[in-house]
Amino acid sequence: MAFRYLNGACIDDNILTRYKSGKGNEELITIPEGVTEIGESAFSGESFKNIILNVEKVGDYAFNYCHNLKGVTLCEGLRELGKWAFNSCKRIAAIHIPSTLIKMDRKEQPFNNCSNLKSITVEEDNPVYHAKNNCLIETKAKILLCGCSTSVIPKDGSVAVIGKGAFVRQFALASIDIPDSVTKIGELAFLLCNSLSKVVIPDSVKTIGASAFEGSGIKVLRLGSGVETIGAGAFTSCPYLTEATVPDNVRSIGGRIFANSGLKSVKLGKGIKTVPDAAFRNCENLTEAILPEGLVSIEKNAFRNCCTLEKICIPASVTYIGAGAFQSCRKLKDVIIENENTVIAEDAFTNCAYQPPKIETNTDFELNGASLIKYKGSGKQISIPQSVTKIADKAFKNSAVEEIFIHAGVTAISVHAFENCENLRTLEIEKANKKFRSEGNCIINKKTDTVACGCAESVIPDGVKVIGVGAFKFCRGLKSVHIPASVERIETDAFLNCYELEEVTSEEGLEFIGHHAFKNCKNLKSVTLARGLKTIDSGAFESCKKLRYLSLPEGLETIKQAAFYECTDLEEIYLPDGLTHLANVAFNKCTNVKSIRLPASLIKIEYNAFSSGPHLESITVEEGNPMFSGKGNCLTEFSTRFREPDYQLICGCKNSVIPADLDIKVINDAFEGCSTLEELDIPEGVEFVYGNAFGGCTGLKRLSIPESFRHIEVFGDCTALESVTAPEIARSYFEKLNKNIVFTPKK
Numbered sequence: 001m002a003f004r005y006l007n008g009a010c011i012d013d014n015i016l017t018r019y020k021s022g023k024g025n026e027e028l029i030t031i032p033e034g035v036t037e038i039g040e041s042a043f044s045g046e047s048f049k050n051i052i053l054n055v056e057k058v059g060d061y062a063f064n065y066c067h068n069l070k071g072v073t074l075c076e077g078l079r080e081l082g083k084w085a086f087n088s089c090k091r092i093a094a095i096h097i098p099s100t101l102i103k104m105d106r107k108e109q110p111f112n113n114c115s116n117l118k119s120i121t122v123e124e125d126n127p128v129y130h131a132k133n134n135c136l137i138e139t140k141a142k143i144l145l146c147g148c149s150t151s152v153i154p155k156d157g158s159v160a161v162i163g164k165g166a167f168v169r170q171f172a173l174a175s176i177d178i179p180d181s182v183t184k185i186g187e188l189a190f191l192l193c194n195s196l197s198k199v200v201i202p203d204s205v206k207t208i209g210a211s212a213f214e215g216s217g218i219k220v221l222r223l224g225s226g227v228e229t230i231g232a233g234a235f236t237s238c239p240y241l242t243e244a245t246v247p248d249n250v251r252s253i254g255g256r257i258f259a260n261s262g263l264k265s266v267k268l269g270k271g272i273k274t275v276p277d278a279a280f281r282n283c284e285n286l287t288e289a290i291l292p293e294g295l296v297s298i299e300k301n302a303f304r305n306c307c308t309l310e311k312i313c314i315p316a317s318v319t320y321i322g323a324g325a326f327q328s329c330r331k332l333k334d335v336i337i338e339n340e341n342t343v344i345a346e347d348a349f350t351n352c353a354y355q356p357p358k359i360e361t362n363t364d365f366e367l368n369g370a371s372l373i374k375y376k377g378s379g380k381q382i383s384i385p386q387s388v389t390k391i392a393d394k395a396f397k398n399s400a401v402e403e404i405f406i407h408a409g410v411t412a413i414s415v416h417a418f419e420n421c422e423n424l425r426t427l428e429i430e431k432a433n434k435k436f437r438s439e440g441n442c443i444i445n446k447k448t449d450t451v452a453c454g455c456a457e458s459v460i461p462d463g464v465k466v467i468g469v470g471a472f473k474f475c476r477g478l479k480s481v482h483i484p485a486s487v488e489r490i491e492t493d494a495f496l497n498c499y500e501l502e503e504v505t506s507e508e509g510l511e512f513i514g515h516h517a518f519k520n521c522k523n524l525k526s527v528t529l530a531r532g533l534k535t536i537d538s539g540a541f542e543s544c545k546k547l548r549y550l551s552l553p554e555g556l557e558t559i560k561q562a563a564f565y566e567c568t569d570l571e572e573i574y575l576p577d578g579l580t581h582l583a584n585v586a587f588n589k590c591t592n593v594k595s596i597r598l599p600a601s602l603i604k605i606e607y608n609a610f611s612s613g614p615h616l617e618s619i620t621v622e623e624g625n626p627m628f629s630g631k632g633n634c635l636t637e638f639s640t641r642f643r644e645p646d647y648q649l650i651c652g653c654k655n656s657v658i659p660a661d662l663d664i665k666v667i668n669d670a671f672e673g674c675s676t677l678e679e680l681d682i683p684e685g686v687e688f689v690y691g692n693a694f695g696g697c698t699g700l701k702r703l704s705i706p707e708s709f710r711h712i713e714v715f716g717d718c719t720a721l722e723s724v725t726a727p728e729i730a731r732s733y734f735e736k737l738n739k740n741i742v743f744t745p746k747k
Contacts, residue, residue, distance in 0.1 A: 015039050016055075019046060031055060038062045040082070053078060058085045058110075067091065074098050076123075083108030090115050097136065099123035106138070107164045109145045115169045117148035132158065142181075148173075155179040162189045164209065171195060180204045185212050187231065193217065197240070201227060208234050210254060225249055232276075236260055242285070246272065255299075258283060270294050275302045277322075284308060293317055297368055298325045300345070310334060314342070320368035321348045328352075343367055368392075375399050380423075384410060391417045396424075406443070408432035413443060413452050420474035424455040442471075449486075454478075462486050467494045469514075476500055485509040490517045492537075499523060508532045513540045522546065525569075529553050536563045538583070545569060552576050559586050561606075568592055573610070575599055577622075582609045591615070591673065596635070596651070600624040605637065605650065608691075612674040616653035632657040636664060649686075658683055667693045675699050682706055689714045705730065707746055 009032055010018040016031065017039040026048040031038075040059040043051075043066055050071035051063075060082035063069060070091035074081075076098045083105035086092060092114045104110055111117060122131040129145075130137055133152040136145045142160035144153065149172035153159055159179065164186040167173060173193045178185070180202045187209035190196055194217045201208070203224035210231030219240045225247060232254030235241060238261045246253065248269035255277040258266065263283045267290040268275070278301045280286060286306045291298075293315045300322035303309065311334035314321070318337075323345040326332055333353035337344075343366065344356050364377025370389040375382070375396045381403040384391065391406075393414040403426040404418075410433065418424060429438040436452065437444050440459035443452045450466040456477025460467065462484040470493040472478060478498045483490070483506035492514040495501060501521045508530045518524065519542045526549040527541065533553050538561040541547065547567045555578040564570065566589040573587055577599045584606040587593070595618040596610060602625060621630035629636045635651035636659070648666035649658060654676040658664065660683035669691035671677055679702040689711035694700070700718045705726040712730045715721070715737065724734045725744040734741050 009035075011035060016042050019043050028052070056080070058082055060084065060105075060108075061087060063087075063089055065089075074101065076100055079103060081105075081110040083110070084112050085110035086112075086114060088113045092117055094119035095121070095136075097122040097126060097129055097131070099126045101126065102128045104129070104138075104145060106141075106143060106145065109163060109165060111136075111146045112165050113169045114148075115171055117146075117170070118150050120146060120148060120151075130158075132156075135159070151176075153177065153179055153182070155181070157181045160184070162186055164188055165191065167191075167193055169193070178202055178205065183207070185209060187211060188214070190216050200224075207231075210234065211236070213238065223247055223250070228252070228271075230254060230257060232256055233259070238262065245269075253279065255279060256281065264288070266290070268292050268295070273297075274299060277301055278304065280306055282306075291315055291318075296320070298322060300324050301327070303329060305329070307331065312336075314338060318342055320373075321345060322368075323347055324350065326352055326354075375401070381405075383407065390414070393417065394419050396421050402426065404428070406430065406433070406436070406438075408434070411435045415452075415468070415470040416473060418453050418455070419470075420476070421455070422476045424475075425457045425477070427453065427455050427458075460484060460487065465489070467491060469493055470496065472498055474498070479503075481505075483507065483510050488512070490514055492516060493519075495521060497521070502526070504528070506530045506533070511535070513537060515539055516542065519543060525549065527551065529556075531555055534558070536560060538562055539565065541567060543567075550574075552579075554578050557581065559583060561585060562588070565589055571595075571615075573597070575602065577601055580604065582606065584608060587611075594618065596620070598622065598625065598628060598630065598635075603627045605635075608669055610635070610651045611669075612651060612653055612671050612677075614654070614674060614676045616674065617655050619651060619653055619656075629659075629662065631659045631662065634658055634670075636662055652677070654678070656680070658686075660684070666690060669693055671697055678702065680704070682709060684708055694718060705746070 009016050015037045016035045019042055028050045029048045036055055037057040038059055041061045044064040046066055047068045049068050052073040054075040057080040062085045064087045066089050069089045078098055078101050080103040093116050120131050120134045120136045122129050130139050132154045134150045135147050143163045144159045144166050145163045147167045149170045161184045165188040168191045170193050174195045183204055184207045189212045192215040196216045197219045199218055200222045201224045203226040206226050206228050208230045211233040213235050214233050215237045218238045221244055228251050230253045233256040236256045236259045241261050242264045245267045246269045248271050250269055251271045257279050259278050259281040262285055264285045265288040270292045273296045275298045277299045281301050281304045283306050286309050294317050295315055297320040301324045304324050304327045306329050309329045310331045313336045316338035321344045325348045328351040335354040366374040372388045372391050372395050383405040389409055390412040393416050395417050397419045400423055402423045406429040408430040427441050427443050429436050437446050440461040441457045442454045445452055449464050450468045451464055451471045452468050454472045463486050465488050467490045469491045473493050473496045476499045478501050480503040485507040487510055489512045494517045496516050497520045499522050501524050503526045505528045509532055511534050513536045515537045516539045519539050521544050523546055524544040525546050528551045531553040533556050535558045540563045542562050542565045545568045548569045554576045556576050558581045561583040562585045564587045565585050568591050570590045571594050573596045575598050579602050581604045586609045588608050588611045591613040592615050594615050598621045600622040619630045619633045619635050621628045627638050633653050633655045634649055636647045636649050646665040647662045648668050649664050649670045650668050652670040664686050666688045670693050672692045673696040675698045677697050677700050681704040684706040685708050687708050687710050694715050695717050697718050701720055702723045707727055712733050721738050723742045726746055728745045731743050
């Protein structure tokens with residue numbers, strides 16, 4: 001491995017991974033010879049002014065928030081620009097794309113939020129991109145990736161899509177003419193273009209993405225007859241927009257579509273079936289809202305805080321008015337609800353002059369059309385009403401129900417429909433149901449063989465392929481889980497917060513355990529996983545504080561971030577053959593661990609994967625590992641990002657003897673929390689200390705420091721020190737730490 005540290009640049013295998021000069025405001029940064037790639041976030045936040053990029057690749061976020069950067073030269077030979085590579089470089093005025101650049105991220109385009117950009121050009125023979133009228137266009141896909149305050153969208157048919165964030169924060173953009181060739185305006189396309197006052201959307205446009213014009217200066221909005229979908233927040237926070245008509249061709253509008261805008265009048269077309277969440281929330285000037293016949297529901301907070309709205313007519317087609325829909329519309333007094341059977345949430349008209357008549361009802365079910373929104377009863381055995389086709393998210397949350405029968409007409413059950421039903425023991429679904437079946441007190445999607453939800457008495461049947469997202473979340477009565485051989489995946493949150501779960505076992509066949517799958521299973525004591533498992537995702541067993549027995553199978557390849565974080569009762573970490581990657585804080589805060597054993601196959605350990613702790617006494621690495629050593633009960637890693645090839649010590653324990661023959665240069669968070677460490681000899685050659693390497697080493701009594709050591713002021717927690725051998729320059733530091741210390745100068 002070729003590693004260099006040169007003039008503030010950390011270079012690893014010809015990749016510049018980090019630049020930090022410490023000077024700031026340099027006029028020109030020169031990339032060192034031999035560098036072919038700028039790594040992720042390598043220059044992020046730096047304050048230099050100009051750079052010449054004679055490299056092949058610029059990584060994601062490479063120049064993120066380089067606010068002083070104004071001159072960028074992209075040289076021939078550059079092939080790839082990562083996502084948001086120059087994000088928020090607010091002084092860049094001109095960009096020229098070389099002929100060799102053939103890859104840029106479409107969704108997170110490199111020049112996002114470059115608000116001073118005025119000129120965009122592309123070398124003529126570039127095979128992928130071209131520029132016209134200061135618009136950067138992906139030629140074949142016809143996507144306008146990036147524009148600026150001087151852009152004029154070409155009318156030659158070369159643009160079909162205005163890409164995500166193409167004009168973000170182009171504060172000087174006063175007008176834009178969208179040609180008939182455009183069919184889609186992407187998410188965030190004109191976000192915070194506060195000088196943009198007039199927009200005409202041509203008939204060719206079918207989709208307007210989420211937050212497309214959020215925070216813009218639009219005063220006049222004209223929507224074409226082709227628009228079918230408008231995303232969430234598309235026109236939110238447009239203070240000068242006073243009037244809007246949504247034409248009949250629009251079939252869907254997203255939440256917050258006009259929230260916080262200056263609207264005085266709005267008319268919704270016949271294609272709209274739902275006024276979504278917070279659609280007009282905080283439109284304080286709104287005095288007129290015309291709702292179409294055919295509208296089915298007005299969702300929560302839809303008109304909340306429309307404090308000047310005095311009257312509204314709610315068509316007969318509306319069956320549901322959600323929570324807070326008109327809350328704090330204080331002047332609202334004239335309300336016509338044409339359908340006397342419309343379900344009105346209890347707080348839909350809170351703080352309004354109008355109050356709906358009290359309707360006595362004996363129903364235990366709150367319905368929105370064919371959706372069961374909430375079960376409000378106290379019964380133990382219930383059947384879902386025949387009119388219901390969907391059981392909504394959290395419909396039975398915290399209920400005392402014990403048995404549930406679901407009829408054949410139910411076609412949708414939301415992920416967390418039965419969340420925190422502590423007493424639920426029986427789940428049964430009618431056999432004639434075409435979408436779901438029930439077996440072992442599990443509800444299973446017939447098409448995908450996925451467990452959609454379960455309960456305390458569930459036994460996962462053979463034949464199931466997937467334990468679905470949140471299937472057993474908050475199932476507090478569940479005590480044990482056996483995963484049969486047919487199951488391939490356990491998805492996100494599948495057993496999250498199953499507080500009484502004590503044991504998990506699996507058969508061969510399980511390949512993947514998802515994000516937070518067993519997180520916070522407070523009483524989980526034993527986990528035995530069979531061969532075939534490849535990945536344990538982030539936080540999968542996080543905060544399983546009573547987990548003591550853990551058996552991981554050979555062939556496991558990856559343990560992701562915080563997978564076993566804060567498993568405080570775990571005493572042994574035995575990682576199996578085949579494991580190659582251990583991510584950040586994977587076993588961090590496992591404070592009772594006594595021994596760690598790593599396989600020869602493990603070649604990557606990320607930041608703070610282990611923590612030392614007071615009980616750790618043994619660290620071993622199997623012979624043949626090319627990257628790590630356990631010599632002297634020290635976990636050391638070959639190579640660092642900061643120096644020539646060497647070793648860094650990344651985890652130690654109370655029995656550590658730092659090897660003098662490994663050329664260790666760095667101690668990185670190695671002994672943090674090791675309160676039982678009593679003596680330590682740091683060998684000659686060690687220079688740097690990173691992180692809180694000796695934090696919490698309150699039991700350290702004897703210490704020896706070499707002449708090479710550069711970070712003396714890192715022993716502030718070592719207040720029990722009785723004897724120190726160190727360079728004379730360190731005498732005053734240690735004598736202040738403990739006035740009775742025996743200090744011996746290093747010879």
